[in-house]
Amino acid sequence: MVRYILKRFFMMILTIWIIATLTFVLMNAIPGSPFNEERTSNEAVQENLERHFNLDEPPIVQYFIYLKSIATLDFGPSIKKPNSTVNDLLGRGFPISAELGIIAILVALLSGIVLGVLAALRHNGIIDYLAMTIAVLGISIPNFVLATLLIQQLAVNGGFFPVATWQSPMHMVLPTLALATGPMAIIARLTRSSMLEVLTQDYIKMARAKGLAPYKVVIKHALKNALMPVVTILGTLLAGILTGTFVIEKIFAIPGMGKYFVESINQRDYPVIMGTTVFYSAFLVFALFLVDIAYGLLDPRIKLHKEEGN
Amino acid sequence: MKSQTTQSHDHIDSNSKEIPLDWFKPLEGANDSANTVVRPSLSYWKDAWIRLRSNYIAMGGLIFLILLGIMAIIGPYLTPYTVDGTILADQNQPPSSTYWFGTDNLGRDVFTRTWYGARISLFVGIMAALIDFTVGVIYGGISGYKGGRTDNLMMRIVEILYGLPYLLVVILLLVVLGPSLSTIILALTVTGWVGMARIVRGQVLQIKNYEYVHASKSFGAKTSRIIRKNLLPNTMGPIIVQMTLTVPTAIFAEAFLSFLGLGVQFPVASWGVMANDALTTILSGHWWRLFFPAFFISATMFAFNVLGDGLQDALDPKLRR
Amino acid sequence: MKKILEVNDLHVTFSTYGGEIKAVRGVDFELHEGETLAIVGESGCGKSVTANSIMRLIPSPAGKIANGEIIFKGNDLAKESDKNMRKIRGVDISMIFQDPMTALNPTLTIGNQLTEGLRQHKNVSRKKAEQKALEMLDLVGIPNPEERLKQYPHQFSGGMRQRIVIAIALICEPDLLIADEPTTALDVTIQAQILELFETIQEETNVAIILITHDLGVVAKAADRIAVMYAGKIIESGTKYEVFYEPQHPYTQGLLNSIPRLDQKGEKLEPIDGTPPDLFSPPVGCPFTARCPHAMFVCEKVYPLRHEPSETHYADCWLYDERVHTPNLMNKKEETT
Numbered sequence: 017m018v019r020y021i022l023k024r025f026f027m028m029i030l031t032i033w034i035i036a037t038l039t040f041v042l043m044n045a046i047p048g049s050p051f052n053e054e055r056t057s058n059e060a061v062q063e064n065l066e067r068h069f070n071l072d073e074p075p076i077v078q079y080f081i082y083l084k085s086i087a088t089l090d091f092g093p094s095i096k097k098p099n100s101t102v103n104d105l106l107g108r109g110f111p112i113s114a115e116l117g118i119i120a121i122l123v124a125l126l127s128g129i130v131l132g133v134l135a136a137l138r139h140n141g142i143i144d145y146l147a148m149t150i151a152v153l154g155i156s157i158p159n160f161v162l163a164t165l166l167i168q169q170l171a172v173n174g175g176f177f178p179v180a181t182w183q184s185p186m187h188m189v190l191p192t193l194a195l196a197t198g199p200m201a202i203i204a205r206l207t208r209s210s211m212l213e214v215l216t217q218d219y220i221k222m223a224r225a226k227g228l229a230p231y232k233v234v235i236k237h238a239l240k241n242a243l244m245p246v247v248t249i250l251g252t253l254l255a256g257i258l259t260g261t262f263v264i265e266k267i268f269a270i271p272g273m274g275k276y277f278v279e280s281i282n283q284r285d286y287p288v289i290m291g292t293t294v295f296y297s298a299f300l301v302f303a304l305f306l307v308d309i310a311y312g313l314l315d316p317r318i319k320l321h322k323e324e325g326n
Numbered sequence: 327m328k329s330q331t332t333q334s335h336d337h338i339d340s341n342s343k344e345i346p347l348d349w350f351k352p353l354e355g356a357n358d359s360a361n362t363v364v365r366p367s368l369s370y371w372k373d374a375w376i377r378l379r380s381n382y383i384a385m386g387g388l389i390f391l392i393l394l395g396i397m398a399i400i401g402p403y404l405t406p407y408t409v410d411g412t413i414l415a416d417q418n419q420p421p422s423s424t425y426w427f428g429t430d431n432l433g434r435d436v437f438t439r440t441w442y443g444a445r446i447s448l449f450v451g452i453m454a455a456l457i458d459f460t461v462g463v464i465y466g467g468i469s470g471y472k473g474g475r476t477d478n479l480m481m482r483i484v485e486i487l488y489g490l491p492y493l494l495v496v497i498l499l500l501v502v503l504g505p506s507l508s509t510i511i512l513a514l515t516v517t518g519w520v521g522m523a524r525i526v527r528g529q530v531l532q533i534k535n536y537e538y539v540h541a542s543k544s545f546g547a548k549t550s551r552i553i554r555k556n557l558l559p560n561t562m563g564p565i566i567v568q569m570t571l572t573v574p575t576a577i578f579a580e581a582f583l584s585f586l587g588l589g590v591q592f593p594v595a596s597w598g599v600m601a602n603d604a605l606t607t608i609l610s611g612h613w614w615r616l617f618f619p620a621f622f623i624s625a626t627m628f629a630f631n632v633l634g635d636g637l638q639d640a641l642d643p644k645l646r647r
Numbered sequence: 648m649k650k651i652l653e654v655n656d657l658h659v660t661f662s663t664y665g666g667e668i669k670a671v672r673g674v675d676f677e678l679h680e681g682e683t684l685a686i687v688g689e690s691g692c693g694k695s696v697t698a699n700s701i702m703r704l705i706p707s708p709a710g711k712i713a714n715g716e717i718i719f720k721g722n723d724l725a726k727e728s729d730k731n732m733r734k735i736r737g738v739d740i741s742m743i744f745q746d747p748m749t750a751l752n753p754t755l756t757i758g759n760q761l762t763e764g765l766r767q768h769k770n771v772s773r774k775k776a777e778q779k780a781l782e783m784l785d786l787v788g789i790p791n792p793e794e795r796l797k798q799y800p801h802q803f804s805g806g807m808r809q810r811i812v813i814a815i816a817l818i819c820e821p822d823l824l825i826a827d828e829p830t831t832a833l834d835v836t837i838q839a840q841i842l843e844l845f846e847t848i849q850e851e852t853n854v855a856i857i858l859i860t861h862d863l864g865v866v867a868k869a870a871d872r873i874a875v876m877y878a879g880k881i882i883e884s885g886t887k888y889e890v891f892y893e894p895q896h897p898y899t900q901g902l903l904n905s906i907p908r909l910d911q912k913g914e915k916l917e918p919i920d921g922t923p924p925d926l927f928s929p930p931v932g933c934p935f936t937a938r939c940p941h942a943m944f945v946c947e948k949v950y951p952l953r954h955e956p957s958e959t960h961y962a963d964c965w966l967y968d969e970r971v972h973t974p975n976l977m978n979k980k981e982e983t984t
Binding site for chain 1: 702704732733734735736737738741742744745746749750751752753754755763764767768799801812815816
Binding site: 297300 | 485486489490491492493494495497498499501502574578581582585586587588601605613616620623624625627628631632635
């Protein structure tokens with residue numbers, strides 16, 4: 017187990033390093049990046065940039081200074097917002113994005129699992145068809161389409177919810193729904209197929225042959241095994257939710273990190289793009305690392321053959 | 327089919343004395359009938375096609391996609407308007423006999439632009455799937471076939487690429503390369519092939535141990551021949567499914583990028599760009615500007631998803647009887 | 648000996664996309680305390696379905712008991728409610744499955760899987776349950792039971808796992824144990840050990856065993872009585888010695904000729920040609936007709952009369968009817984018997 021964790025940890029550091037390096041190399045390649053801009057109109061901004069990125073030094077030295085700044089979680093100044101650093105923006109935006117993201121992933125997990133289990137238990141029944149129709153629709157309708165649809169129908173026309181921003185629980189309903197539907201659909205489908213497979217296993221028959229109550233067979237014997245594949249895709253889902261926040265925050269005018277990120281893309285605010293990309297990547301890779309460990313804890317077989325199970 | 331006499335024989339009681347005595351004589355040629363195969367054997371693809379055809383939802387998806395393809399080709403020629411031709415007098419016109427899907431805020435015909443968007447979306451989706459396919463099959467095929475240390479190293483690389491957050495890398499690349507049709511496809515495929523490579527490798531690993539591969543190896547067949555003749559036909563099922571499901575992912579990614587301002591640039595229109603431009607209509611009420619691109623994105627993704635599901639059921643040899 | 652199980656005219660059907668499969672078509676047998684009945688047959692003959700029907704574990708709604716009674720200690724299990732069935736399963740009737748590699752839940756400890764049935768039914772404390780689990784592991788011959796309780800299935804070999812499965816099945820001291828191909832997935836040496844274990848357990852607990860198998864070697868070692876199934880029907884039944892030494896039905900004879908025997912040297916093995924009939928539309932007459940070397944016209948048309956050479960032995964076959972008078976046929980029969 018310790019070896020497994022160490023190996024995963026090493027992979028995590030390696031991945032973050034690759035992303036950081038990739039970002040550095042790519043940013044060095046474009047005109048208009050902090051590394052190549054001759055003079056920004058704003059003297060103060062230019063000074064900040066030079067101080068943070070050490071633009072006088074040769075690129076290789078810059079690279080190591082850059083790596084060091086990432087290791088210390090200092091992502092430098094913004095070009096377009098002269099009085100803010102990337103860290104300021106993250107500090108302001110990330111908690112809101114995280115709140116939205118966490119609520120969405122919890123909603124997606126809970127409803128997806130329930131939907132998937134019900135569909136599997138009523139295989140080929142009405143609930144199954146209904147759940148799977150919802151799931152295919154959920155996968156097919158892009159979150160931004162769903163978001164606009166929800167605003168139009170439930171906020172503008174219906175008036176049940178406020179149109180935008182992030183202030184009260186009522187404000188959170190529509191963005192959460194828009195963000196959670198896609199992952200929920202994926203979880204529901206995966207839970208269903210995995211549950212169906214588990215239910216045909218001998219150990220389920222064995223559990224029934226012991227005379228256990230149906231709920232016990234399902235919850236104790238089937239669900240844990242059926243949720244293994246769901247755990248493995250949690251990382252991917254989290255990535256989907258995170259990138260989803262970019263458009264959802266834009267549409268609902270939620271002042272989260274996603275909104276700043278989209279702004280920085282449109283304004284070509286390179287230090288913010290760099291910083292956010294590296295920060296988000298590191299965050300996701302770390303989440304993936306945690307998921308791997310959780311998987312190792314859940315599945316007692318992991319020590320023997322973790323490479324086989326794809 | 328049965329004659330009246332045999333019908334009545336069915337009801338003869340075992341104890342009955344009615345059974346004619348001459349029935350107790352040996353039956354000639356009975357053993358032969360036991361050996362004949364009842365079910366006609368069908369080729370893999372024919373069998374798959376029959377099963378796909380009986381899946382109405384998947385067939386609905388396929389038909390929708392064929393129609394969409396046709397409209398993407400001829401749609402823009404059905405109107406007198408061009409994709410970027412602005413008619414300033416007719417801004418934000420609702421759907422009518424002149425403008426079938428209405429016009430946008432610059433007076434451009436939404437109908438014409440929608441089918442242009444279909445071209446872009448389908449092109450992006452299909453190109454991404456084809457490139458993923460090519461790279462993934464080559465990479466995964468080599469990795470799985472060679473095995474051992476080569477496989478180990480190649481899969482380590484895949485594992486790292488798999489760990490990279492897909493859309494973030496795509497965004498970063500597009501920021502650097504500048505958004506255009508070709509850079510979008512490039513960015514989408516830079517890490518997109520990884521999933522395909524994994525599937526192909528898994529399939530190859532599974533199949534290369536089968537007897538018939540050993541057999542052709544022992545006849546001295548070349549590696550390339552074994553891959554072409556034995557491995558590829560048997561791995562095609564999951565690969566086709568993966569390709570079908572890559573298309574909607576790519577279509578979604580393109581629309582998503584357009585939403586972030588990283589989509590294809592003026593004067594070309596993609597559904598994502600159209601939807602993004604139409605965001606303000608949530609409040610203004612020009613619903614048609616948002617509805618048509620949003621509907622077609624969703625319907626196309628839906629069609630590809632149900633087709634992919636249908637193919638998965640149809641092509642899975644484990645379900646064959 | 649007390650009779651504990653009586654199955655009368657059991658019919659089980661499965662509805663599939665292709666139509667209705669008549670998997671079990673009128674099966675009768677009975678079982679006494681401390682007795683082992685082997686149900687033998689090729690795969691697909693309905694032997695596992697019969698076993699699962701007794702447990703009422705056929706997959707519903709596709710499969711259902713269409714007709715017949717399963718009288719267990721005076722109650723008809725075929726009509727029992729699901730709730731009552733749960734009180735019978737694991738307590739009065741237990742089941743062992745073919746593949747010990749898949750019969751244990753990979754994510755739960757052995758101790759947990761051993762004790763949960765006991766705790767569900769007998770309402771005993773955790774400590775008492777564990778005590779009982781230790782005794783059971785000891786009974787089935789697993790060394791270091793204390794340590795083993797905390798381990799997971801993947802830490803055991805196949806033979807060990809099957810012992811655990813047996814321990815789980817026996818922990819509530821059932822009266823009837825249904826073993827569905829319990830040794831098929833095991834090595835030959837382990838097979839023998841498991842069969843010996845059955846014997847020991849039967850001596851100690853007087854449990855009745857239904858042994859489902861296609862392996863006549865297993866039958867020879869473990870069974871008291873044998874029922875031979877073909878195409879959803881029991882076509883011959885008798886004591887072990889009757890069936891092995893005086894097989895009446897051509898199918899049974901074929902089965903015995905298709906396995907190697909040490910006591911009859913120099914005989915050629917004869918596989919039975921052909922495949923069993925389609926159970927979507929089972930034949931009206933004897934289902935073995937198409938593969939039978941002695942088939943007669945009547946076999947195709949009418950299901951055979953029961954031929955009973957002894958009180959404990961019967962076979963459903965027309966060959967023994969007095970109306971069979973064709974001389975060359977009689978010669979053939981003498982050759983084989």
